[in-house]
Amino acid sequence: MEYACSSCGMSAGDTTHEGLFVHAGWGSKHDTTSFVWLVPVVDRPAPGILCDACVDAHIASGNLEAVSRHVGPRPEPSIVARRRLFEHAAQETSDSFWSRHGDRAYAALEPDSELERAVIETRREMCDDHDIPHRVGAAHARAAILHGLANADPGFTIASARWARAISKIPSSDDEMSEEALLLALLEVQEREDNMGP
Numbered sequence: 100m101e102y103a104c105s106s107c108g109m110s111a112g113d114t115t116h117e118g119l120f121v122h123a124g125w126g127s128k129h130d131t132t133s134f135v136w137l138v139p140v141v142d143r144p145a146p147g148i149l150c151d152a153c154v155d156a157h158i159a160s161g162n163l164e165a166v167s168r169h170v171g172p173r174p175e176p177s178i179v180a181r182r183r184l185f186e187h188a189a190q191e192t193s194d195s196f197w198s199r200h201g202d203r204a205y206a207a208l209e210p211d212s213e214l215e216r217a218v219i220e221t222r223r224e225m226c227d228d229h230d231i232p233h234r235v236g237a238a239h240a241r242a243a244i245l246h247g248l249a250n251a252d253p254g255f256t257i258a259s260a261r262w263a264r265a266i267s268k269i270p271s272s273d274d275e276m277s278e279e280a281l282l283l284a285l286l287e288v289q290e291r292e293d294n295m296g297p
């Protein structure tokens with residue numbers, strides 16, 4: 100099936116751009132690959148169909164990054180891409196649980212609060228922090244909600260940054276000790292930021 104690229108007008112395959120994601124469909128060059136935007140909404144093309152050339156140009160300029168693929172080798176997402184996926188999943192999960200008003204704002208948390216540590220612990224009980232950022236982000240939102248925290252943005256932004264920095268310190272080959280190592284890395288990142296002050 101041929102479409103017109105909503106960015107350049109040239110003919111395009113079945114590659115859709117919607118929200119944070121670009122999904123390359125069957126028959127396109129990047130068949131079955133999903134990408135996330137690393138740039139803000141204002142720097143992205145309008146949602147719609149994208150041709151292979153436009154996708155390639157955005158990859159080359161660092162605007163777009165592959166995060167998953169059904170066929171072929173699995174991409175290894177960068178820290179920035181992991182942050183985006185974590186935040187996205189956390190926000191979606193939070194939005195699906197709560198309306199936008201009435202609850203205590205997660206953003207009002209003190210960064211070194213016992214509550215945030217409790218959220219991290221609860222999240223670890225729900226999912227393996229080494230796994231897919233979507234799952235960690237969604238688990239983080241559920242953990243926050245369980246502790247009575249809603250309306251989470253920009254709190255999830257802080258949480259995703261800490262998680263992404265911590266996970267970057269853990270070698271991917273580290274299996275046995277990885278969960279404990281990640282918790283220690285998380286607490287280290289948090290304590291260093293707390294000491295740096297506002």
Ligand SMILES: [Zn+2]
Pocket residue numbers: 104105106107108109149150151152153154
């Ligand atoms: Zn195009």
